[in-house]
Amino acid sequence: MGKLTATFLKEIILLARDRSGILVLFLMPAVLVVVVSLVQENVLKTAGETGIRVLFIDHDRQSTGQVIEELLSGSGAVEIVKDVDGHEIDEETARTLLAKGDFQFCIIIPKGVTDGVKKRVEQQITEALNAGNEAQNEPVPLPSLAVYFDPLVQGAFRASVVNVLHRVVLSMEMEMKARALSNMIPVRMNLILQEIMGPNLINVPVGIFPRMDSKWGSERLLDVKIEPASRGGVEELPTSVQQNVPAWALFGMFFIVVPLGGSLIREKQDGTMLRLLTLPVPHVTLLSGKVIAYVLVCTVQFSIILLVGRFVLPIWGMPVLEMGSSPAAIVLVVVSAALAAAGYGVMLGTIFRTYEQASMFGPVSVVIAAAVGGVMVPVYVMPEFMQKISNYSPLAWGLNALIDIFVRQGGIRSVLPEILYLLSFFAGAMLIAWGVFIRRGRTGG
Template identity: 30%
Template sequence: MSYKIWMSVVKEFLLLRRDLGGLIILFVMPLVLVITVTLIQDSTFKTVSDSKIEILLIDNDKGDVSKTVFENLEKSSLFTVVTKIDNQPITEEIAKEAVYKGKYKLAIVIPSKLSVDLQAKIDQNVDKILSNMGLTDSVAKTVAPKIIKEKEVKLYFDPAVQLSFKNAVMSSIDKMISQIESKSIYKTFQNQLGEGNADFEQKSFISFKEIIPTINNKEVRPNSVQHNVPAWTLFAIFFIVIPLSINIVKEKTQGTFVRLRTNPSSNLIVIIGKTITYSAICMIQFYMMVAVAVFIFPHIGLPSLNIEGHLFLMSVVALFSGFAAIGFGILLGTVASTQEQSAPFGATSVIILAAIGGVWVPVFAMPKIMQIVAKSSPMNWALEGFYDVLLRNVSFLEIIPKISLLFLFFIITTSIALFYDKKKRTV
């Protein structure tokens, strides 16, 4: 029995050796992928801060508010304010056309008389409050308040910019305008109450502070490496579905499988041989990705992957992820009749599993229906297992449910493959 399994493993390695180019791609592709994606994601905000985004500012106000907005934008590490194009003042129409053509990412249009009308509105509100408190002249109550229309600060965005950028900019500008209004209200009260020298603190009273989890009194800050290495390692592991299914189809079309069946060995032996062989390939992929993240990332400006105390459990998750991928590949290769069926379907299905599993888009950001669907993806089980070990510092007992699901997926898919093969041969 053990000899037959060993010879089956040798046979699988001999098959793989015939396609060295494909085997190299199987190892090189995920390395290039994880380095490229992690570099892009990790350097996104660094790039923005190093190379400021030029934004257009159209100042129709010419008052204190627009001056404060300009100063705050200039102080920002993200933006460079542009008020002239070709030494000519920018109009709203010029700005609109420039932004919609993609020359600039954003244009801010400050309406006319914003400062004057804002102060007038605040004066009205303050007078009303003081009047209700009996602190103003009763004659002033007979004066009808002037109707002041609300003002709009217009924002023009390049249609190609992402929604997250829009939300961040709008939130930042809204906060800036709110601070300006608050400061004006304080000053108005000071003037009305004759407390011109009173020093009100303008610093925000309420602030937000992220509490970072600690291990051994050291803060553990998640970074792009800790998210990308598990995600793209899984992507690489599941991509063995393609060569595995193709090899099974080759065995059927070239008569190799028929010759194997004439020997006194069962199909189960063949599947065990494939499982051992491709499990070894999955683990080699995993350790290569980890080695690159630990030893090479720091030399290209990326954080090093901290695997201290995590490597064993990460290896366990990787092994069971490999089992799930192998089971899927065996099922696909058994059902497919030609390489033209197995290869495209294998590649497409892996991409779909990755998409719904949270490799590309976080599951929490998906619509509710897709969050439910994501729970059915073995990639999601595996990815959550990696996150539990690497980011949540869980114990072995706590990852048992996820690796059990992965192993169950392997058992179900291989059982279906065995049943289908037996059914097909007996018909």
């Protein structure tokens, strides 16, 4: 036990001497979490929590533009902007603002749209009531709205705005058709009665027929309720803080492969490892001391990032990090992830012979594991084969476990599989490192 403690203290002393390295090791992940969370919060708001600012130009200045503007504003998904800096927008100005990226969308109501829509509604209702008994007239041209967008806007974001506009137009069309139908049915019934009763029938007043309420065209027949499925009846959706803090904290933890692997390589190169091997200290003790030291570093690093999520991010208007109701589960997951990261660092430091090799392969492999594991892009939006690959990423195991605790109110039992995966990864990495260590250790290679 004393030998293990001595090895552990040696690593802590070496780390403490490198103050700039310690600062980077603890500060950079915290800064990364702050920056990414702020950016992600803005993206989430743009995706639906607040209205998207859309330029609106109405050349028609009749009922169609007014109805579309009211429905878009009432949807809560769009914020209508009709003037910039106190000046009304024209098409040229709108294109310039879109090209500069100041706005992402512009909706234009062309002149004559209202008249065209009314004619088309009358024609459709007339043809529907005639049911093919009379020759159809020349079809009225289909009026159209114009939607301009910033070319840099991604497809899903663009589709969400266009879908909102389609729903608004559909709602307006249904109400206009219902109104036209309610006005045309009494007239049509009067004509039918005259055909049946003959020319001697006096015109029946239109008001004698019961009128239809045009509101039925816009009233919903079926509602859709959307609820998140979670344990314990918790209905809160994950915030950007709950998504980013555990993800980027794990990302920072696994970057200890660089200092850990580098320390092993330097010890081999300067002969320190060879001198240590001459001492009556088991190989396992030498490696275990390093692992325990860096697990402590990872735990402190993760704790700092949690404190940032709890107390620093709310200063910028971000939600407070909610960490679920199982602190014991969080501790087990963090320690397991720290062991996995330390084991991976020991394995790289044992396998590679030069610091350059380890410093190149280590960070790149961590970035790949983070990308595959859902740290940068959610796993569910990946192609199917990438989703299968993500099941083998240790960062995915840690992230899934922490999200389960933070958001789904999971406990130790629910995250036990991920904990076992992380510990198995640690054991496998240490076995590989131990095998290479024994084979090369005696020669100092």
